[in-house]
Amino acid sequence: MSNKSSNGVCPVMHGGNTGSENSVTKWWPESLNLDILHQHDTRTNPMDNDFSYAKALEGLDYESVKSDVEATLKDSQDWWPADWGHYGGLMVRLAWHSAGSYRLGDGRGGAATGNIRFAPLNSWPDNASLDKARRLLWPVKKKYGNALSWADLIMLAGNMAYESMGFKTFGFAFGRQDIWGPEKDVYWGAENEWLAPSENRYNELEKPSTLENPLAAVHMGLIYVNPEGVNGEPDPAKTALHIRETFSRMAMNDEETAALTCGGHTVGKAHGMNKEANIGKEPEGCPVHAQGLGWENPDQAGKANKAFTSGIEGAWTKEPLKFDMGYFDYLFGYEWELTKSPAGAHQYQPVDMPESEKPLDPSDPNVKQMPMMTDADMAMKVDPIYNQICQKFMSDPEYFKDAFARAWFKLTHRDMGPRSNYYGPDVPSEDLIWQDPIPQGPSDYDVDALKAAIAESGLSNVELINTAWDSARTYRGSDKRGGANGARIRFAPQINWPANEPNRLQKVLSVLEPIAKQHGASVADTIVLAGGVGLENAITAAGMSINVPFLPGRGDALEEQTDKESFNVLQPLADGFRNFQLKEYAVSPEAMLLDKAQLLGLSAAEMTVLVGGMRVLGTNYNESEHGVFTSRVGQLTNDFFVNLTDMSMSWHPVADKSYELRDRRSGEVKYTATSVDLVFGSNSILRAYAEVYAQDDNQEKFVKDFVAAWSKIMNNDRFDIKAN
Known part of the structure; x- marks a missing residue:
């Protein structure tokens, strides 16, 4: 029986846009798609809000898991028979192809999230029949439940396969946390067909x-x-x-x-x-x-x-x-x-x-x-x-x-980040340079005394804020590399990156390093605390009093612990938060901002509040005035959003791909901007956030939200804290 009425229209109401092609972006394919910032929204996660995989691992019987995996390798099933009665080769391939999607350029792909369970990876031609390998492992996953992620189990199966076939592996670490939906906004190439030329x-x-x-x-x-x-x-x-x-x-x-x-x-x-x-x-x-x-x-x-x-x-x-x-x-x-x-x-x-x-x-x-x-x-x-x-x-x-x-x-651990993310009895004791090792930092020093010394250092708020931001912004959640911990901004290549304004950076470091030494603190902690000092000064200047949270304990990496070549990929080619772009690219500056925000783990709202705050603080690269929509530069106010949404003004493009904000009546130029600034007024979703922060009753909310987002950036790489 047909489910359509005589005029060809389905009589059943199903107004949800559930088809794969039914997206608003199909009408405007060039619009900025913010989905990548929310692809792993908490609503997709079936686990309880207080669930901690690190805590769950504490109760896992590691040896029993390994024993069960080894037994699975030798238990050939009629529905998918094993070569020579042993699934070793299949499980090696499963682990290899899970890890093998990792790419150094942006740290995406890899095995640390169990993403091979989802499209498109689960259906790549290269991954043919690996769906069978995962089904063979299901009884083990079912038995150990929440204490054993799919990501860990898949990698363990490859490791145990080698062990079962007579090879002594280097070690193994648990600690990979599953995602619960496809990473559909990761760019795997522009082709629309498998194995295109x-x-x-x-x-x-x-x-x-x-x-x-x-x-x-x-x-x-x-x-x-x-x-x-x-x-x-x-x-x-x-x-x-x-x-x-x-x-x-x-x-x-x-x-x-x-x-x-x-x-x-x-x-x-x-x-x-x-x-x-x-x-x-x-x-x-x-x-x-x-x-x-x-x-x-x-x-x-x-x-x-x-x-x-x-x-x-x-x-x-x-x-x-x-x-x-x-x-x-x-x-x-x-x-x-x-x-x-x-x-x-x-x-x-x-x-x-x-x-x-x-x-x-x-x-x-x-x-x-x-x-x-x-x-x-x-x-x-x-x-x-x-x-x-x-x-x-x-x-x-x-x-x-x-x-x-x-x-x-x-190969199987590259995207897990530092060893503080490793769990289990088989974690190797040797520090490997590709793990970006960082010694444990001191935390028993007098934070207030250090803070006072920074405040009296003579460095400006902008110098303090920018140095902290530049140190922390290298973090990328894709493979848990970069960040402020380790203070690798002191070494090549970071100290010479154009985005870090080398002259300013070296000036600030020459002041902060002796202060850190004098107070028994790490340089990494001192840089982050200094950024907080600058922010608190800017908040006070705006007529409020809000403390910027600070957690001591960061360590200072040694230069010989730094794989300089591998850090080149972390160089900012663009940083929309500071209105910086190294050169013109085929990708728009606002799209590059979105990509950076996703790697930093930001939501669209957090990205919005950070950009607006950084502009009025005057932290633009090379002191550019683009996007500084305020007459109170250096104060943490919501002026960026107030002026962006002010309809007594109009925006006009000018020759150098920048824009002018002019008074509608007089034609007077009030401010200038880049497309990164204006996207917060042109994109309907971002404008909705901008309007929230422009409201008369949300000045305090703006500052609190900015501080929360700032603290998130500063602590992105504090895995020692997150694990507790």
Whole structure:
């Protein structure tokens, strides 16, 4: 029976815009979409408001969890049979592909949130059949409940898989907290089709470094490179160049890249025993009765040797359930010729390999199968740098094992932030430079005496506020890097960044560092406290008395604890809060403000109040007057919003992409602005917030909200406090 009336209109009322294309932004695609600031709103979180994952972990029986995961690895299910009766290779791939979406450019992706459970990652072609791996782990997740996040369980499964196959890992940390919805506003590329030609994201495909930032994969739907070759055309030498670029965007050097490739392919196999045309839709596109299990394979018939994932078919080693040097024995012990898998994918097979040296069929122990190598594997042999590293690994197997163990640990923990976020009995004691280590700072000094010394230092409020802001604004919640803790603003590259106004910064540091030493405080604490001193002065000048909260205990990192090269990605190219932009970009300044606000963990309202406050405080980069809509510069007032919403004024564009606020009657120019300033009046949502703060009864609310948002920025990286 049709659910429509005779005139074609559905008689059932369903006014909610529930379709994926039913968004107001479809009408105005160029409008500023604020959804990214609220994509993990508390209303999406099913946990109680007072739930703390760190507290829940205190009651977790770690050894029991590990034991249950190991048992799962060896319990082959009829509905998804294990290769050789062991899920080790599948769980390694699940963990690898969860972590492998991480990118250094903006810290997004990675495994720390369990985001592979949601679209688009759960349906990327590269992640085919990993939905089965998660379902296999469900009984473990169900048993331990809230004390074991999906994010931790997925990573633990990969670690335990290696342990179960004879490899001693470097360690493991619990502490990853799940999200409860897709990170739908993360930019994974502009393409509208899976595996679109690589040219779409390179300026010059022959120059891998021209890959669009911040992307770290060569195609939409892959985590790294195409295993069949660039654009699916085999050429190991060319593939090697793209491997080097994509892995560097994962924060991996050449040795780590080679170790991960060789160690990752030492176990398990690829699957391509069917034509892709015969395979069903991915999880997000499959019918409701499939219950989110995608990539239906009608020809699998309960056999592991009939599975399809990548289309490439075969094992890399003779004993795929054993971590050994077999990968090198195959790759360097034989010549390899280009062929195709049963699914039609490009791959390589060994020349003249005797039957006795071939691996067993994953389902039938009486049958031997031809092994394979991908174009990415052949790159390890063809590229002179990777070849040299592999020769070193082969000459010293223990060195290879250590290199892989460290690289695997880095891959699976890179986006967890500092070691204070690590929990469990297997956390390594060694501080690793990529963890951005920070010594514990003192907290037993006299804060009031330090505060008084700062107030008498002769530094201006603007100098104090800007230095604190510049120190803290590097934080990004995507991978929990940056921030004020550690006071790395004292070192290169940060001390020389244009956005930090090096002359002003060095002046302020030359005054604050001796004060910190004299009072037994860290420089990091002193910088943050100094910002609070400047704010309190500005609040007092505005006729109010509100204290800026301060929590001591930050430490000072040493220069040798700072991986300078990896900190380059934290350089502000734009900072709408201080009306700074290094140069003109294809992306609008207001869109870059939005991106920065999201990395800082701000809501739209918090972003609004901070911008308005920073303008009237006079904290603009290079003392620019754009957006300083007040005659009381230096006082924390709501004047920015009052004048922005004043209809006795009108705004007019001028030649240098700035704007003038003119009196409607006299034509007198009152103020100037950038598009970042004006978006708070033009965007309907931001204007609603601006109007709240412009109201006559909300001056005190404005100041309190500003202080709360400021304190949030200053404490973003205080994981030692958040864990308690």
